[in-house]
Amino acid sequence: RKEVEQDPGPFNVPEGATVAFNCTYSNSASQSFFWYRQDCRKEPKLLMSVYSSGNEDGRFTAQLNRASQYISLLIRDSKLSDSATYLCVVNFRAGNMLTFGGGTRLMVKP
Amino acid sequence: DTGVSQDPRHKITKRGQNVTFRCDPISEHNRLYWYRQTLGQGPEFLTYFQNEAQLEKSRLLSDRFSAERPKGSFSTLEIQRTEQGDSAMYLCASSLAGQGNTGELFFGEGSRLTVL
Numbered sequence: 170r171k172e173v174e175q176d177p178g179p180f181n182v183p184e185g186a187t188v189a190f191n192c193t194y195s196n197s198a199s200q201s202f203f204w205y206r207q208d209c210r211k212e213p214k215l216l217m218s219v220y221s222s223g224n225e226d227g228r229f230t231a232q233l234n235r236a237s238q239y240i241s242l243l244i245r246d247s248k249l250s251d252s253a254t255y256l257c258v259v260n261f262r263a264g265n266m267l268t269f270g271g272g273t274r275l276m277v278k279p
Numbered sequence: 280d281t282g283v284s285q286d287p288r289h290k291i292t293k294r295g296q297n298v299t300f301r302c303d304p305i306s307e308h309n310r311l312y313w314y315r316q317t318l319g320q321g322p323e324f325l326t327y328f329q330n331e332a333q334l335e336k337s338r339l340l341s342d343r344f345s346a347e348r349p350k351g352s353f354s355t356l357e358i359q360r361t362e363q364g365d366s367a368m369y370l371c372a373s374s375l376a377g378q379g380n381t382g383e384l385f386f387g388e389g390s391r392l393t394v395l
Binding site: 177211213215272 | 312314319320321322323324327335370383384386387388389
């Protein structure tokens with residue numbers, strides 16, 4: 170079983186749609202959680218951290234369920250520029266040894 | 280440009296040759312990481328340094344892979360006796376230890392390796 174699992178997609182949605190991605194992780198001792206974004210042929214970049222209480226950044230909302238070892242990302246009012254691969258990332262131990270999921274590809278269409 | 284830089288950006292080599300990649304982190308960052316990414320997959324952790332100390336190397340893919348950071352600044356990743364399965368993007372990232380658990384790794388644009 171992979172340490173961090175995601176549905177690879179692609180998710181094809183129209184502009185303005187709401188889309189949600191899920192991610193599960195295997196290590197219950199995981200310390201911190203993140204979503205990174207990776208554009209085609211580019212390097213990954215931090216999108217947002219994920220906190221136990223849930224957090225929001227504009228159109229993006231992240232949720233963490235430690236009991237179920239589950240992380241989600243919700244994107245409201247999708248834009249064409251949101252088209253990218255979204256990587257679920259978990260830090261299992263100190264030292265920032267981030268473990269990445271395989272990514273979920275999103276394509277927003279006009 | 281003060282971001283993470285990697286060199287070369289592309290490397291094509293024949294099977295059995297050795298290759299070396301260089302990474303220059305953001306200057307004030309004391310942690311440096313190497314990841315490998317293949318098509319359609321997320322980055323796979325290989326190793327990391329804090330200053331010149333290599334704190335984790337158990338994830339290096341085989342004994343053909345080695346990394347150094349001799350003066351705690353730039354780092355090199357060497358692959359000896361390359362195999363076709365080594366073809367991938369090799370990503371370097373850096374961070375500041377004090378922010379160690381913020382999740383903010385700053386990645387370079389990567390070095391793409393093609394083994395013929």
